[in-house]
Structure formats: structure tokens, C-alpha cells
Amino acid sequence: MSFKAPEGSIGRGRSTVAIKESLRDLRVQLALLNHQVGAKVELKDVDLDCLDLVSRHGPLNPTALARRAGLHPATLTGILDRLERGGWVTRDRDPADRRAVVVRMLPDRNAEMYRHYDGMNTALDGICADYAPAELDVIADFLRRATTAGRQATEDMID
Amino acid sequence: MSFKAPEGSIGRGRSTVAIKESLRDLRVQLALLNHQVGAKVELKDVDLDCLDLVSRHGPLNPTALARRAGLHPATLTGILDRLERGGWVTRDRDPADRRAVVVRMLPDRNAEMYRHYDGMNTALDGICADYAPAELDVIADFLRRATTAGRQATEDMID
DNA sequence: ACGATATCATATGAGTTTCAAAGCACCAGA
DNA sequence: TCTGGTGCTTTGAAACTCATATGATATCGT
Numbered sequence: 001m002s003f004k005a006p007e008g009s010i011g012r013g014r015s016t017v018a019i020k021e022s023l024r025d026l027r028v029q030l031a032l033l034n035h036q037v038g039a040k041v042e043l044k045d046v047d048l049d050c051l052d053l054v055s056r057h058g059p060l061n062p063t064a065l066a067r068r069a070g071l072h073p074a075t076l077t078g079i080l081d082r083l084e085r086g087g088w089v090t091r092d093r094d095p096a097d098r099r100a101v102v103v104r105m106l107p108d109r110n111a112e113m114y115r116h117y118d119g120m121n122t123a124l125d126g127i128c129a130d131y132a133p134a135e136l137d138v139i140a141d142f143l144r145r146a147t148t149a150g151r152q153a154t155e156d157m158i159d
Numbered sequence: 160m161s162f163k164a165p166e167g168s169i170g171r172g173r174s175t176v177a178i179k180e181s182l183r184d185l186r187v188q189l190a191l192l193n194h195q196v197g198a199k200v201e202l203k204d205v206d207l208d209c210l211d212l213v214s215r216h217g218p219l220n221p222t223a224l225a226r227r228a229g230l231h232p233a234t235l236t237g238i239l240d241r242l243e244r245g246g247w248v249t250r251d252r253d254p255a256d257r258r259a260v261v262v263r264m265l266p267d268r269n270a271e272m273y274r275h276y277d278g279m280n281t282a283l284d285g286i287c288a289d290y291a292p293a294e295l296d297v298i299a300d301f302l303r304r305a306t307t308a309g310r311q312a313t314e315d316m317i318d
Numbered sequence: 319a320c321g322a323t324a325t326c327a328t329a330t331g332a333g334t335t336t337c338a339a340a341g342c343a344c345c346a347g348a
Numbered sequence: 349t350c351t352g353g354t355g356c357t358t359t360g361a362a363a364c365t366c367a368t369a370t371g372a373t374a375t376c377g378t
Contacts, residue, residue: 001276002273002279003211003272004273013295015295015298016287019298020280022302022303024211026302027189029310030189031190032228032229033309034186035228036229036313037316040316055163056183056187063325070194074327074328074367077328097373099373100325101327110162114161114162116316119311119315120308121160124175127301127304131301133172138290139174140174142290143181143182145286146185146286149279149283150191152278153278154192154195156278157196158195230336230337231336233336233339234335238335256344257343258342259354259356260355
């Protein structure tokens with residue numbers, strides 16, 4: 001997917017290669033978009049990634065988040081400090097296990113964050129409007145499967 | 160695209176929302192995959208992004224790269240130091256303008272980098288194999304357009 | 319129930335990174 | 349040749365990452 005395939009190993013079809021190239025460009029571009037959003041809200045790229053994970057995978061504790069993000073637990077303390085200082089998340093003590101901490105994104109701020117992606121969102125709405133419902137289903141399906149593949153590839157790499 | 164839409168603003172169709180959600184997941188997942196690759200080759204996430212840009216947009220000078228990556232020129236010096244030390248890129252003086260520097264990725268290393276994405280690549284080949292050629296074209300087209308939208312949204316954010 | 323061990327988050331400290339500003343080398347126009 | 353502008357790097361201060369140590373709590377074995 002990332003970085004050009006050596007000459008010998010062309011994939012089965014032209015479109016498959018095109019898809020992988022586009023996916024690579026898309027990744028970089030979304031990273032840059034995120035970087036700009038991060039600049040707006042005064043957060044590091046990695047902070048935004050963590051916030052995304054929290055917002056997505058519900059309330060979770062720092063250790064689980066660190067594992068998910070591939071970061072050292074101590075590093076996460078600093079990241080959570082910034083996120084908490086900025087009012088993006090709360091750190092609550094788990095009543096069941098008082099060692100544990102539960103990180104939770106604040107809903108209002110979620111909406112605020114969403115606003116920063118407004119341009120991209122409306123652009124995507126416009127793009128999607130050009131496709132037939134069946135085509136949209138194909139695209140959605142592909143993206144889901146690509147994500148799963150990415151997760152698998154990432155896990156396989158941790159050894 | 161990133162972060163959940165407020166309840167009121169559901170998009171036109173179910174699939175469009177699903178696509179935006181998946182795109183968000185995909186972004187995070189690819190960032191994590193990159194993070195792991197970065198760990199393997201002892202490069203920071205941002206280094207890998209820059210290397211990707213160099214590998215993609217041909218030989219270019221640090222200033223142009225800094226603009227593309229949304230980074231401070233001084234920051235790029237450090238990044239290029241690491242990339243050069245690791246033998247990923249070369250810094251050549253431009254003979255026409257001896258202030259200028261041309262950054263160029265070394266082809267051998269390109270192939271080596273490609274190997275780290277092997278798992279993801281074969282997974283994607285497998286996924287693509289399940290689609291008809293016409294469907295693959297639809298997907299490739301969508302990804303291209305989404306990338307363009309991302310680029311536009313990023314540029315609009317720099318003001 | 320009690321002590322030993324494990325787990326969770328954070329503090330500490332060393333090494334690294336980022337970025338603004340200054341500096342150096344070079345180019346181009348007057 | 350002077351002057352201003354451009355391109356990259358160095359400098360120094362602040363911030364960041366992460367291995368290890370620490371303190372608080374939980375769980376296991378007996």
C-alpha cells in the first residue's frame with residue numbers, strides 16, 4: 001500500500017494498483033488534515049489520534065488506550081494531561097477498582113471537534129451524491145474491509 | 160468525517176454516513192500501522208510522512224517539503240537529519256542554486272520500505288479480488304476524489 | 319484473614335525533539 | 349559592488365517521550 005511496488009511485483013489488475021496508490025495518498029492527506037486541525041485546537045497529532053480512539057472505543061482506561069495506540073503508558077499520562085487541560089476528556093476514578101482511571105470524551109467538545117472537519121464532511125457528501133446507492137454500499141464495504149485488514153496488519157507487526 | 164456527527168445533522172443516506180465513519184476508522188488504523196512500521200525502521204511518525212511525500216512528489220527541496228507537511232523549516236532539518244542518517248534520503252546541493260538542497264529518496268530503500276507493508280498489501284489484494292472490475296473502478300475513483308477533497312480541506316484550513 | 323505478589327497510574331530524570339530567532343551562504347537587481 | 353531577499357542550518361529554550369521507580373490498590377495463595 002505505501003511506497004511504490006518494485007517493478008516486478010505488479011498486482012493482478014491495474015485498478016488494484018490504483019486503489020493501493022490512492023489509499024496511500026489518502027492516508028498522507030488525512031494525516032495532514034489532522035495536523036491542521038490539531039494546530040487549530042492546540043493538540044499534537046498523537047493527542048488527536050488518542051482522542052479519536054477514546055471518542056470511538058468508548059470510555060476506557062489509560063493502559064488499554066496505550067496498548068491500542070502503541071504508546072508507552074508513561075507517555076499517555078502526558079497526552080491525557082494535555083487532553084484534560086484542554087477540556088477534551090475527563091479522568092474519573094473507577095469506583096469498582098480504585099487504582100483504575102476511566103477516560104471519557106466530553107460530548108460538547110465532540111461536537112466542537114466535528115465542526116473542524118466540516119469542510120471535509122460536506123465535500124464527502126458532495127462526492128457521495130454522485131454515486132448510486134449500490135455503489136455507495138460497495139465503497140462502504142471496501143472501506144470497512146480495508147480497515148480490518150489494517151488492524152490485522154498492525155497487530156501482526158507487534159511481535 | 161472524523162468525530163461523530165451531532166444527532167441533528169444526519170447525512171442524506173445511511174451509506175454516506177457509513178462511509179464517513181469507515182473513513183475515520185481507516186485513517187486511525189493506517190496511522191497506527193504507520194506507527195508500527197516507524198518503530199521497525201526507527202523513524203518517527205512524522206519522518207515517515209515526510210519520506211512518503213518525498214517518495215511521492217519526487218525530488219524536492221526542504222522548504223517545499225516543509226510547506227507540504229505543514230512543518231517549521233527548522234523542524235525539517237532535524238527530520239532530514241534522521242532520514243539521511245538512516246540512509247533513506249540524500250541531500251544534494253542544487254548546482255544551479257547553491258543555497259538550495261534537493262532531497263531524494265534512495266530507490267533501494269524504497270523497496271525495503273515496501274516490504275514492511277507487505278502484509279497490508281497482500282490483504283488488500285485479497286480484498287480487491289472479491290470485486291468486479293467495474294466495482295474496483297468505482298472504489299479507485301472514490302478514493303482519488305476523497306484525497307482531492309482532503310487536500311482542499313487542508314488548504315482551506317491554512318489561513 | 320493475612321501477607322506476598324501483581325496491576326494501575328503517575329512522578330522522576332535522562333535523552334530527544336520542536337520551533338522561533340539568529341546566522342551564514344548565496345542569488346538577483348540596481 | 350551594494351542591497352535586499354531567499355534557502356537552509358545552528359542555537360537555545362521549552363516541551364515531549366519513555367524506562368524505571370514509586371505509591372496506591374487489588375488479588376491470589378494459604
